[in-house]
Amino acid sequence: MIRLTTPLGDEVLDLHAGDRVLLSGTIYTARDEAHMMIRDEGFPFDPKGAVIYHCGPVIDEAQNKVVAAGPTTSARMNDLTKHMLDAGVRGLIGKGGMSAKVREELRGRAVYFAFTGGCAALAASCMELAGCHYPELGMAEGVWEIILTDLPVVVGIDAHGNDLFVR
Amino acid sequence: MDPLYNRLASAVEQAIRQAETILPPDVEEALHTAYNKETNPTARGELENIFANLEVAREKNIPICQDTGIFVIYLTIPETVPLTSGLYDAVSEGIRLATKSVPLRPNAVDPLSRKNSGDNTGAGIPAVHILPGDTLRVTVFPKGAGSENMSQIRMMLPSEISKIPEFVTSVVRDAGSRPCPPVIVGVGIGGTFDSAASFAKEALLAPINSMTSFEQEICDSINQLGIGVMGLGGDTSCLAVKVKEGACHTASLPIAVNIQCWCSRRGVVEVDV
Numbered sequence: 536m537i538r539l540t541t542p543l544g545d546e547v548l549d550l551h552a553g554d555r556v557l558l559s560g561t562i563y564t565a566r567d568e569a570h571m572m573i574r575d576e577g578f579p580f581d582p583k584g585a586v587i588y589h590c591g592p593v594i595d596e597a598q599n600k601v602v603a604a605g606p607t608t609s610a611r612m613n614d615l616t617k618h619m620l621d622a623g624v625r626g627l628i629g630k631g632g633m634s635a636k637v638r639e640e641l642r643g644r645a646v647y648f649a650f651t652g653g654c655a656a657l658a659a660s661c662m663e664l665a666g667c668h669y670p671e672l673g674m675a676e677g678v679w680e681i682i683l684t685d686l687p688v689v690v691g692i693d694a695h696g697n698d699l700f701v702r
Numbered sequence: 703m704d705p706l707y708n709r710l711a712s713a714v715e716q717a718i719r720q721a722e723t724i725l726p727p728d729v730e731e732a733l734h735t736a737y738n739k740e741t742n743p744t745a746r747g748e749l750e751n752i753f754a755n756l757e758v759a760r761e762k763n764i765p766i767c768q769d770t771g772i773f774v775i776y777l778t779i780p781e782t783v784p785l786t787s788g789l790y791d792a793v794s795e796g797i798r799l800a801t802k803s804v805p806l807r808p809n810a811v812d813p814l815s816r817k818n819s820g821d822n823t824g825a826g827i828p829a830v831h832i833l834p835g836d837t838l839r840v841t842v843f844p845k846g847a848g849s850e851n852m853s854q855i856r857m858m859l860p861s862e863i864s865k866i867p868e869f870v871t872s873v874v875r876d877a878g879s880r881p882c883p884p885v886i887v888g889v890g891i892g893g894t895f896d897s898a899a900s901f902a903k904e905a906l907l908a909p910i911n912s913m914t915s916f917e918q919e920i921c922d923s924i925n926q927l928g929i930g931v932m933g934l935g936g937d938t939s940c941l942a943v944k945v946k947e948g949a950c951h952t953a954s955l956p957i958a959v960n961i962q963c964w965c966s967r968r969g970v971v972e973v974d975v
Contacts, residue, residue: 553743553744555747590768591768591769591807592768592807593765593768593770593805593806593807595805602764602765602768602805603764603765603766603767603768603770603807604768605755605767605768605769607769607848608848608880610880630879630882630932631878631879631880631882631932631933632879632933649932649934650751651748651751651752651755651931651932652767652848652882652932652963653752653755653766653767653882653963653964653965654751654752654754654755654767655755655759655765655766655767655768655769656755656756656758656759656762656764656765656766657751657754657755657758658755659758659764660758660762673808673818674807674808675807675808675809687747687751689744689747689748689934691934699744699934699935700878700879700933700934702928702929702935
């Protein structure tokens with residue numbers, strides 16, 4: 536098992552599709568609305584080496600904690616990902632894989648990590664809530680800043696065009 | 703509120719908590735059966751995550767999946783309980799209570815303005831299906847969007863009966879990784895355009911530890927696709943196929959396919975009357 540901590544750099548180029556990784560460090564949730572907001576209004580965080588999590592969590596705002604936070608279907612973000620990678624994002628986490636177009640956009644610079652769909656309780660047990668950006672988008676669509684400890688992911692699409700979702 | 707309606711609202715809240723935090727035993731058993739025969743190492747790793755996740759959810763009493771769904775409710779009511787608007791209001795109140803106490807993600811939005819109601823209720827939802835019964839019993843079925851979005855209905859021709867397995871398999875093939883496989887497939891055969899969809903959903907409420915030879919045939923055909931857990935490849939793409947049939951017009955053959963993710967949740971609570 537490989538251990539990685541965000542922000543990520545050129546170590547992502549050494550990863551291969553199928554590698555199991557324990558991922559730690561700060562990540563940012565973003566779904567459809569957040570991708571469009573970032574495209575139109577800019578990043579509320581430093582995108583260099585950042586990891587984006589395709590996720591709309593359940594947050595207990597009174598206790599400031601993540602209750603449940605499994606991945607959402609990444610394919611919805613197929614046409615909303617290029618501007619994130621161009622700005623320096625080095626990792627995506629989601630479920631279900633992405634398009635051939637994104638596979639090419641990842642090439643030579645970033646990877647797609649698959650995290651098991653539905654595993655929201657396991658994910659939350661690896662998470663501490665650090666903040667919220669674009670709260671006006673609501674709980675599911677807002678950008679939540681989360682600190683991970685050892686989230687068990689698998690490299691679904693590597694930076695060399697290998698894609699476990701293709702068959 | 704009438705005390706009976708208070709009890710019903712509490713029962714709905716309790717059934718939702720049960721459904722959201724503990725997977726029914728037949729579904730968990732089917733996942734273990736799939737794990738024991740899985741040969742793909744990535745798929746085995748994904749199933750290990752699923753088992754670890756079920757353990758955390760059960761221990762901490764938190765939702766298994768953050769898509770806590772939109773609610774479909776089935777009620778049986780005995781003769782002594784009148785069918786009133788109060789029953790429907792109590793069900794909605796139970797959902798509002800559960801949204802805060804479990805807690806649930808607010809998922810219900812206006813279809814066009816996309817404005818979120820904040821409490822998982824809204825115009826026309828939850829769908830509440832009421833049948834006569836011996837007891838007042840509430841069954842909650844939370845349905846996540848990832849799998850619901852991959853569902854399809856086709857008005858087939860009466861001459862196409864032999865093509866039903868092929869159609870069902872093609873719906874699952876087209877869905878690929880998106881509905882969080884290994885999936886459970888509910889198939890509604892017959893009825894009308896609308897009731898075929900209801901049959902498909904009701905088929906998903908049946909325990910999955912047995913299949914007819916027809917259901918098994920479709921399940922085997924889906925598992926030949928190699929989609930695997932989460933679409934990462936593997937031996938099991940489908941845990942079970944469940945069929946519910948109803949009579950239909952002599953010129954019709956409606957077929958509805960309702961896909962369910964591996965997290966097939968249901969909660970049942972009896973209410974004292």
